[in-house]
Amino acid sequence: MKSNSQSKPGYYGKFGGAYIPELLFNNVDELQKNYERIIRTTEFQKQFKTLLKDYVGRPTPLYFSDALSAKYKAKIFLKREDLNHTGAHKINNALGQALLAKMMGKQKIVAETGAGQHGVAVATACTLLGLSCVVFMGETDIARQAPNVARMKMLGATVIPSLSGTKTLKDATNDAIRYWINHADDTHYIIGSVVGPHPYPDIVAKFQSVISKEIKIQLKKQTGDAEPDYVIACVGGGSNAAGAFYHFLGSKKTKLIGAEAAGMGIHSHETAATLMVGSVGIIHGAKTYLMQNKDGQITEPYSISAGLDYPGIGPLHAYLHETKQATYYAVTDREALDAAKELIHLDGIIPALESAHAFALLPKMKFKPSDVVVINLSGRGDKDMETYLKFIL
Numbered sequence: 001m002k003s004n005s006q007s008k009p010g011y012y013g014k015f016g017g018a019y020i021p022e023l024l025f026n027n028v029d030e031l032q033k034n035y036e037r038i039i040r041t042t043e044f045q046k047q048f049k050t051l052l053k054d055y056v057g058r059p060t061p062l063y064f065s066d067a068l069s070a071k072y073k074a075k076i077f078l079k080r081e082d083l084n085h086t087g088a089h090k091i092n093n094a095l096g097q098a099l100l101a102k103m104m105g106k107q108k109i110v111a112e113t114g115a116g117q118h119g120v121a122v123a124t125a126c127t128l129l130g131l132s133c134v135v136f137m138g139e140t141d142i143a144r145q146a147p148n149v150a151r152m153k154m155l156g157a158t159v160i161p162s163l164s165g166t167k168t169l170k171d172a173t174n175d176a177i178r179y180w181i182n183h184a185d186d187t188h189y190i191i192g193s194v195v196g197p198h199p200y201p202d203i204v205a206k207f208q209s210v211i212s213k214e215i216k217i218q219l220k221k222q223t224g225d226a227e228p229d230y231v232i233a234c235v236g237g238g239s240n241a242a243g244a245f246y247h248f249l250g251s252k253k254t255k256l257i258g259a260e261a262a263g264m265g266i267h268s269h270e271t272a273a274t275l276m277v278g279s280v281g282i283i284h285g286a287k288t289y290l291m292q293n294k295d296g297q298i299t300e301p302y303s304i305s306a307g308l309d310y311p312g313i314g315p316l317h318a319y320l321h322e323t324k325q326a327t328y329y330a331v332t333d334r335e336a337l338d339a340a341k342e343l344i345h346l347d348g349i350i351p352a353l354e355s356a357h358a359f360a361l362l363p364k365m366k367f368k369p370s371d372v373v374v375i376n377l378s379g380r381g382d383k384d385m386e387t388y389l390k391f392i393l
């Protein structure tokens with residue numbers, strides 16, 4: 001991140017770091033020592049840029065919504081990450097890390113996935129770059145996410161069911177880490193959000209920062225000013241928000257707004273609003289906010305959207321929250337569904353349920369008519385059709 005947010009390597013204020021078991025030291029150390037140098041090479045930059053342009057379809061449009069602007073009395077733009085290949089922002093990071101792995105001499109990728117979106121992005125990147133791909137996924141999630149499991153398999157990935165615990169994301173994470181420890185020589189582990197031990201939050205934020213880089217150029221062209229008054233994004237681990245905020249960090253003008261998933265409500269125990277109900281601790285190798293009970297046990301998160309259903313949050317967001325450089329709100333399942341319905345009917349865009357959480361903040365904000373507002377539309381809603389048919393038809 002920029003100088004104002006990364007205080008010392010791997011830390012955002014007191015958050016971040018690499019709190020890992022000794023068995024992982026070598027793996028993480030190799031990555032820490034190499035990632036910045038490789039990412040900075042012209043060869044990496046050239047290949048990454050070309051892939052983002054010709055394969056992913058970037059730059060994604062910055063679309064001015066007449067209808068939302070009229071309704072909420074501000075100038076509302078949508079950053080169309082839903083138009084990326086594979087349907088969301090996740091491909092930006094998956095491709096960047098697969099390329100990084102290749103330049104580090106790795107032939108194999110391991111990843112874990114919950115809803116399967118990250119798994120599909122990783123399997124896609126691996127196919128493209130000729131890397132072999134192993135994805136761990138909880139057995140329960142495999143049953144719930146059949147279409148994404150089929151996609152990964154079709155793309156040539158080996159999907160291995162995790163059979164321990166609740167057979168969901170955290171069990172798949174444990175299995176993926178164990179696999180990485182045992183295959184350190186030829187394998188890179190691709191984390192899908194700005195979470196995990198240093199250097200992952202920094203790597204993922206850098207690869208997603210293309211979002212705000214493009215917003216600046218596009219806004220300048222469309223309004224004459226590169227800096228909006230607001231940038232709004234949903235926050236699970238926080239990667240699409242980190243990408244949308246990145247080049248506005250430190251701006252005196254731009255207010256950065258994150259939408260966490262409140263689930264059934266922040267006092268319901270059925271929630272994933274980590275900053276609202278969580279406290280500081282260590283999760284997946286980083287010091288940050290997490291949802292935990294009095295004994296420090298991580299509590300089970302809940303959100304209608306699988307991509308926001310995470311009991312932690314990236315250390316960058318913990319830091320932006322604590323220093324009030326960004327403001328975070330909680331959005332319930334119902335509010336997100338209503339916002340999705342509105343976007344579908346006003347603009348003809350079916351958003352991912354995750355992204356709908358960002359749109360649900362529109363009625364909660366107090367805009368001036370001159371305000372320029374950018375909402376990051378992180379993904380499309382194809383994967384959520386079943387939920388939409390059940391709740392908003």
Ligand SMILES: *Cc1c(COP(=O)(O)O)cnc(C)c1O
Nearest residue numbers: 193236237238239240307354379
């Ligand atoms: C996975 C996902 C998210 C949540 O992840 P972040 O790291 O918080 O961005 C948000 N939107 C979409 C469409 C996703 O697939």
